[in-house]
Amino acid sequence: MADSPTGAGGVSRRARGLTVVAVGAVAAVNVAGIWDIALARRGAAEEAGRSFARETEGRARALEQSLADMQANLTFLAASSSIARLTKDASGAPALALREAAESALLVSLRSHPSVVRLAVRAPDDTPLLLVGRRGGIPVLWVSGIPTGDEGAATAPDRRRLSAVVPVGATSANRLEVELAPALLLGRAEPEERSCRLSDAGGRDVARQASPGADASERRLDASAPVRADGWSVPGPWTLACTEPERLAVAFTEPRAARQRTTLAVNLAGMALAVLLGWLALREVRQRERVEAAAHEEARVRDLERQLFHAERLTTVGQLAAGIAHEINNPLEGMANYLTLAQEALARGDSASAAQRLVGVQQGLQQAAGTVRQVLTQAEPGQAARTPVDLNRILADTVEFIRSRREFARIRFGLDLADGSLPTLGNAIMLGQVASNLLLNACEAQPAGGAVDVVSRRNGTSVVVDVADRGPGVPEADRFRVFEPFFSTKQSSGLGLSVCHAIARQHEGDLRVLPRDGGGAVFRMTLPALTGGAS
DSSP states (O other), rough: TTTHHHHHHHHHHHHHHHHHHHHHHHHHHHHHHHHHHHHHHHHHHHHHHHHHHHHHHHHHHHHHHHHHHHHHHHHHHSSSSHHHHBOOTTTSSOOHHHHHHHHHHHHHHHHHHEEEOOOOOOOHHHHHEEEEETTTTEEEEEESSSSOOOOOOOGGTSSSOEEEEEOOOOOEEEEEEEEEEEHHHHOOOSSOOOOEEOTTTTTEEEEEEETTTOTTOOOOOEEEEEEEESSSSSOOOOEEEEEHHHHHHGGGGHHHHHHHHHHHHHTTHHHHHHHHHHHHHHHHHHHHHHHHHHHHHHHHHHHHHHHHHHHHHHHHHHHHHHHHHHHHHHHHHHHHHHHHHHHHHHHHTTTHHHHHHHHHHHHHHHHHHHHHHHHHHHTTTGGSSEEEEEHHHHHHHHHHHTOOOOOOOOOOEEEEESSSEEEEEEOOOHHHHHHHHHHHHHTTTTTTTTEEEEEEETTTEEEEEEEOOSOOOOGGGTTTTGGTTTTSSSSSSSHHHHHHHHHHHTTOOEEEEOOOTTSSSSEEEEEEETTTTOO
């Protein structure tokens, strides 16, 4: 019996020891869990800080892009003829036709840019020709006609101004002024407790996005990024600085912490269950990381798509500009030659010859105006006016127009037209543009001199025009590609034949290139014949 207490005490001590060990194990597990929660919150805060910095950098780049797009759109607006040619008449008011077009352009631009509060076109003497602003957020016209000196609330002196002057163009002394509302650049804070500040190179505020619910005592995340801003009244570079409470950034970790605290409580009932719950928590974290990675990749792809769409828009604008320049340059060169010949005729006292040359200048002007009208109706090509025309007359006038250019003095022009008229239904300006492009290509294919033959004939229900040269010809592999936009076998824009092919198709005809016997190329245009002749 003496050993019983000792044995019992040993068991008790062992039990206490096991209890201490168990409690210690449980305590260690709980301490480890608490430490894990702290590390998780710290890691989440660091990752949130990096994410917030990336988001601020992206917002700065978006602001740069918005300012750049605004500058580009206003530069395009300033280059329009209605603003560049806007002048005051004898009464001191802008000319009515140009004024109405300029008013519409300024009001449309103001609606497109919510942060712009004022647009003004000023004459060289600094008086306003046109001024649009906002009244209650709605675009309104402040000054139109005779200046009154009252430029409206858009120029209130107690408001911080952010303005720029956009040059109208080398041929106009007018200038376009733009004024922004700095507070509208940053937009509305998301979430509401986030605030941003845009400052200039000297640290002074350009715009501030206040946070009404901000608590100065709590920990916050801060991030900043530079913003390029050239051409504005406030010198750049600017700095975009944003801040938000840290608790918002790490809020997504709270559910995980609650689950871990529950797991730690359950550890009192058994380590196995704690291990199981920990494994489940780890699996959920990994799943969340995969979801977040997928969301980040999706956001990156959307950003790349936006950049690609913007690049495609710029490419389209460049293609349109190149096409217009190419099509207007041809009649301009011919007009220059006609003017030179007219000057020489006037110097000789031959007024009849000078008058004849001026008729050629007028034809060139009509062709250039027709090209502009074609561009304006390009979106709806079926709207281009078509009338009965004599294709023989168009060919004869175009040959005479091209023959007058001095650089083609070594080219022999042959003209073999069908007897009488060669009527078809079409647009005389557009068909003249086709004939001019084909003749110019034929001449430029023979820089050392040669022959260009123009032949027209009727073939059943069609009229056929051949423009043949003695140049190097078109390789068989390129006979279909020469009509593709921007494809060229010489140093040119590659748009002339593409435009010609499009015009022929619009006239329900066809344009193709064939080899010429003895060397060279033949460009053949086929159009539907018009029964009854041209008017």
